[in-house]
Amino acid sequence: MTDKQRHSWVSIRDSIREMILNSTYGPGDKLPRDEEFAASFGCARSTVHRAMRDLAQSGLVERRRKGGTMVRRDPVTRATLNIPITRLEVEQKGSTYGYQLIRQSVQPSSPAIMANFALPEARPMLRVEALHLADSRPYIFEDRWICLETVPEITSVDLTRESANEWLVRNRPYSRCDLRLYARPGTPIDSEVLQSTPGDALFVMERTTWIGEAPITSLCAVAHPGYQLFTQG
Amino acid sequence: MTDKQRHSWVSIRDSIREMILNSTYGPGDKLPRDEEFAASFGCARSTVHRAMRDLAQSGLVERRRKGGTMVRRDPVTRATLNIPITRLEVEQKGSTYGYQLIRQSVQPSSPAIMANFALPEARPMLRVEALHLADSRPYIFEDRWICLETVPEITSVDLTRESANEWLVRNRPYSRCDLRLYARPGTPIDSEVLQSTPGDALFVMERTTWIGEAPITSLCAVAHPGYQLFTQG
DNA sequence: GACAATAATATGTAGCTACATATTAATGTA
DNA sequence: TACATTAATATGTAGCTACATATTATTGTC
Numbered sequence: 001m002t003d004k005q006r007h008s009w010v011s012i013r014d015s016i017r018e019m020i021l022n023s024t025y026g027p028g029d030k031l032p033r034d035e036e037f038a039a040s041f042g043c044a045r046s047t048v049h050r051a052m053r054d055l056a057q058s059g060l061v062e063r064r065r066k067g068g069t070m071v072r073r074d075p076v077t078r079a080t081l082n083i084p085i086t087r088l089e090v091e092q093k094g095s096t097y098g099y100q101l102i103r104q105s106v107q108p109s110s111p112a113i114m115a116n117f118a119l120p121e122a123r124p125m126l127r128v129e130a131l132h133l134a135d136s137r138p139y140i141f142e143d144r145w146i147c148l149e150t151v152p153e154i155t156s157v158d159l160t161r162e163s164a165n166e167w168l169v170r171n172r173p174y175s176r177c178d179l180r181l182y183a184r185p186g187t188p189i190d191s192e193v194l195q196s197t198p199g200d201a202l203f204v205m206e207r208t209t210w211i212g213e214a215p216i217t218s219l220c221a222v223a224h225p226g227y228q229l230f231t232q233g
Numbered sequence: 234m235t236d237k238q239r240h241s242w243v244s245i246r247d248s249i250r251e252m253i254l255n256s257t258y259g260p261g262d263k264l265p266r267d268e269e270f271a272a273s274f275g276c277a278r279s280t281v282h283r284a285m286r287d288l289a290q291s292g293l294v295e296r297r298r299k300g301g302t303m304v305r306r307d308p309v310t311r312a313t314l315n316i317p318i319t320r321l322e323v324e325q326k327g328s329t330y331g332y333q334l335i336r337q338s339v340q341p342s343s344p345a346i347m348a349n350f351a352l353p354e355a356r357p358m359l360r361v362e363a364l365h366l367a368d369s370r371p372y373i374f375e376d377r378w379i380c381l382e383t384v385p386e387i388t389s390v391d392l393t394r395e396s397a398n399e400w401l402v403r404n405r406p407y408s409r410c411d412l413r414l415y416a417r418p419g420t421p422i423d424s425e426v427l428q429s430t431p432g433d434a435l436f437v438m439e440r441t442t443w444i445g446e447a448p449i450t451s452l453c454a455v456a457h458p459g460y461q462l463f464t465q466g
Numbered sequence: 467g468a469c470a471a472t473a474a475t476a477t478g479t480a481g482c483t484a485c486a487t488a489t490t491a492a493t494g495t496a
Numbered sequence: 497t498a499c500a501t502t503a504a505t506a507t508g509t510a511g512c513t514a515c516a517t518a519t520t521a522t523t524g525t526c
Contacts, residue, residue: 006485006486006509006510006511007510008509008510009509009510017406021404021405021406027403033475033476033477034476034477035476043510043511044510044511044512045477045511045512046509046510046511046512047509047510047511049477049478050509050510052477053478059315063476063477063478064476064477064518064519065475065476065477065478065517065518065519066474066475066476066477066517066518066519066520067476067477067518067519067520068475068476068477069476069477074317074318074321075318075402075403076315076316076317076318077315077316077317077402077410077440078313078314078315078316079313079314079316079410079412080311080312080313080314081311081312081313081314081412082292082309082310082311083309083310083311083312084307084309084310085307085308085309088307169308169310170260170308171254172254173250173254177310177312177464178463178464179312179314179463179464180461180462180463180464181414181436181461181462181463182436182459182460182461182462183416183417183434183435183436183437183458183460184416184434185432185433185434186434199418199432200418200434201416201417201418201419201433201434201435202416202434203414203415203416204416207310225416226415227415227416228413228414228415229413229414229415230411230412230413230414231410231411231412231413239479239480239481239515239516240480241479241480242479242480266505266506266507267506267507268506276480276481277480277481277482278481278482278507279479279480279481279482280479280480280481282507282508282509283479283480285507286508296506296507296508297488297489297506297507298487298488298489298505298506298507298508299487299488299489299490299504299505299506299507300488300489300490300506300507301505301506301507302506302507
């Protein structure tokens with residue numbers, strides 16, 4: 001009974017997950033308290049806690065203080081996307097990276113950008129349009145807005161040499177990042193910049209970041225036709 | 234000096250992150266050992282460990298036993314996608330969900346599917362083509378292959394009533410999930426099923442799952458024009 | 467009965483110890 | 497020198513205690 005072998009939190013997690021999946025506990029059910037699980041498994045509460053944290057993070061259960069742990073009624077697939085700096089993404093594929101600043105200007109934030117940041121009123125921003133190249137061919141076109149109040153130093157960065165993407169990633173952490181992915185047909189402007197056919201299906205990534213409540217940057221990145229985004233475990 | 238206030242792992246994490254970002258420690262640098270950080274912060278090693286785990290998971294640092302902790306040379310943006318069951322996604326938007334089985338047949342896995350699973354040879358699979366509807370309008374069309382060796386029970390499920398999506402999520406856990414996202418122009422077949430214009434830009438999600446080494450399902454989900462995928466914190 | 471104050475409860479966190487594990491560095495031997 | 501053995505080291509995990517925090521249930525008062 002009280003075998004003194006040590007149980008890893010991974011095995012405890014898998015046991016609990018197994019129980020949920022073979023319907024010992026169904027969707028919406030309340031699971032036993034951590035302590036009870038610990039007693040039944042013959043391990044410490046901290047080990048069960050570690051396992052439960054993992055299950056909660058992966059979306060299988062939901063935990064609330066005092067409320068206990070419940071099996072989520074609506075299981076979700078959680079996938080982690082790794083979005084590297086574009087230069088590294090290109091180089092990792094064995095291609096030569098190129099970068100081209102197209103336009104740069106100070107503007108009040110557009111309504112769309114204000115919406116992304118949920119700002120009630122316009123703020124002065126630096127708008128940077130730039131093209132990333134792989135082997136001299138257009139790879140990703142980005143239209144980026146940088147909040148000058150949050151990142152005043154950006155004005156003294158030479159964006160013809162270093163991409164705003166890279167500078168921000170290396171110099172500005174963010175505490176929140178919203179991502180939106182969709183497809184849209186290429187406009188004539190797209191096709192000019194990306195050297196693609198108008199009407200082609202283009203993959204678009206919109207990314208908005210904050211540090212605390214302060215907006216940092218919001219960008220719309222349009223990839224060349226054929227671009228794919230992967231998950232990686 | 235030795236103030237006995239307790240430090241939360243979150244504040245420790247933020248302090249370390251701050252140091253990395255203001256270049257106290259630069260990309261590629263080796264960070265002090267956990268114990269040293271603990272001593273300098275005046276907290277326990279376990280607290281530093283907790284903080285470090287979080288930084289490692291978010292992609293800012295990399296840890297190796299004995300090797301120590303290093304600031305990643307190539308910071309990545311890690312975003313977690315929540316992919317709910319399609320029915321719930323539709324209902325959450327306040328729309329009425331509909332489901333329609335289009336075709337279903339047992340086939341040996343196609344080369345493309347074998348590639349997704351990295352299978353050396355074909356296996357018998359159930360291919361299910363189905364349409365998810367929102368307010369009676371096409372929402373997502375999915376072309377799914379289910380491995381019959383791993384999921385033999387699927388043959389006894391009435392897929393005209395319950396979607397394979399839902400049944401699998403509720404009954405088959407997976408240990409690995411590969412995701413691929415891209416845009417492609419709609420074919421005449423797409424436009425027929427999705428009632429869209431041929432050549433329209435369509436958002437495609439390919440998802441392949443395994444339990445252990447055993448393949449479960451691989452599917453290609455094509456969304457209606459205008460579909461967007463979000464992250465959620 | 468309505469509502470505020472209080473107690474009970476389950477998870478969350480911090481700190482400690484001890485040991486496991488992976489990897490590098492040092493050492494010994496042919 | 498080459499190679500296997502051993503030691504050293506930093507992170508990873510398990511177990512314990514104590515306390516914090518959020519939320520629910522209970523109780524008391526009007």
